[in-house]
Amino acid sequence: MKILRRSSLAAGVAAVALALTFPAQAASAATADTGTEHAFHEIVSTLNISAAAKEQVESYFQTLPEAKQKAGVADPSTLFTYSAVTSTVKELPTAAPKGRQIAAAAATCTLEVTNKQEAKIANITVVTFNLTYRYEANGNTVTRNLLCTGSASGAINASSSSNQYISQGRGTCEVRTQASVFIKGAPFQxxxxxxxxxxxxNAVRVDGRIYTA
Structure with missing residues (x-):
């Protein structure tokens, strides 16, 4: 009987220990969750979008797994989803050639590509990326770059710089955008x-994409 009493006492002590431990763990997890959500709220509050859009973004954030939430606080761009790329290629008129330039000019055309893509969080557009690329092509080969420019606009501050080159007859226009979000006066980039x-x-068809540098 004495052994039974000791077992009952041990069980009681264990139950009390569990009762004390689990609430503490739950409180710790709740504090961590609250901290993450608060940090994301600080980020969203800096975005130039409507109050309803901010609420939609924060509601979406609360549905994400913890790991994705932490990644989103560390780098909000990890939460971006991208719309389908919109590309338009058109041929531009060229000046009338003279003399011996006629034959060469007849085979050369000037093309211009406009490319647009939106970055969204919870279906709310945060950034719109625009790019314009103008080049000359002879047959299926790009022979000269004429213009490469682009910009990013929307709910964040951004600055862009461009680069263009030709490799193995393929022309490329590259626009690098540095985006900033100011959280309590401190920039996140x-x-x-x-x-x-x-x-x-096929110099008339293009492939476009956006990636993290």
């Missing part, structure tokens, strides 16, 4: 690269 490249063997 990330870089996105928006590129358009002509397809091999």
């Amino acid at each position: 990330f870089t996105k690269v928006h590129t358009v490249t002509t397809q091999a063997g």
